[in-house]
Amino acid sequence: MGRGDYYRIGRKDRTSDYLSISIADMNRYKVFQRRGRHSWGWEKNGEIDNSLSFYLDDHITFHYSTKGQDGSPVDVNKSIPLTWTPCNFGGNRPWFVCDCGMRVGRLFFHRQHIVCRNCFNLVYPSxxxxxxxxxxxxxxxxxxxxxxxxxxxxxxxxxxxxxxxxxxxxxxxxxxxxxxxxxxxxxxxxxx
Ligand SMILES: [Zn+2]
Known part of the structure; x- marks a missing residue:
């Protein structure tokens, strides 16, 4: 677990394979007001069952451990670019930039993949x-x-x-x- 602020996110969806993180979730915890390392935990039945840390600068770099398709442990250290657009009521809001080039408000984690909903659905439709x-x-x-x-x-x-x-x-x-x-x-x- 990384140092820094720790956030706990409740999950309605009990299918544990599909974890996601959104800009809105992060704003709720004022993540973008502080650069550096943050920790994030997903809660299920009152207990943290998944967690990761991320480092925020011009990018957001996610760090977590997971298992590959064959069950072997994989250490993920993946950097996702951020981009900012002006809001209607002043200020700027951040977006994730997925590998596919899409500007998105939510990223999905599945094993070592961190992707937007479009990529997620393309990779795992069946x-x-x-x-x-x-x-x-x-x-x-x-x-x-x-x-x-x-x-x-x-x-x-x-x-x-x-x-x-x-x-x-x-x-x-x-x-x-x-x-x-x-x-x-x-x-x-x-x-x-
Ligand atoms: Zn994508």
Whole structure:
């Protein structure tokens, strides 16, 4: 873990493969007011389950450890250029410049790759589609058990009923988050 300020970011999406960082997240912690080393942690169920550090100067250089496709440890030290544009209400706002040349407000981390949503979707479209299909069929299975979803099916315990409803909701949220990231590829102007 690097020295400097440490930020904790909660995560709604529980699919742990897709971590991201946004300029808006960073602004919330006033990251751009201080050059130098910062630390960043992603929180899941109240605990930090992923972290990295970055060094801010004219670029932002991310540093973290991950695993490669074959499971071997990889030390990532990747510099991403920043660019600034004037805001409507004065001042300037920063953007990341992805390897593809796009100016973006959010970067995704997947293993040793740090990419914008477009690159992310280009590199991993089939995995995303597979995952989406998996979540859809999970919801279908839950709904088959739940019946109409309003009244408890005969013979089902209340506890089971409540649990299934919670599971269905959770899976819906996961599916929606994933769907948004896939949809963003087709609607490049969309914020997400
Ligand atoms: Zn890109």
């Amino acid at each position: 995995q995303l589609q597979d995952e989406l299909g998996r979540l859809r069929s999970k919801i279908e299975k839950i709904e088959a058990k739940l019946g109409d979803g309003c009244s408890r099916p005969k013979g089902m315990h209340w506890k089971t009923f409540e649990k299934l409803k919670a599971k269905r909701f959770e899976t819906f949220v996961q599916k929606d988050n994933l769907f948004c990231s896939i949809a963003a590829r087709r609607f490049p102007g969309m914020e997400f």
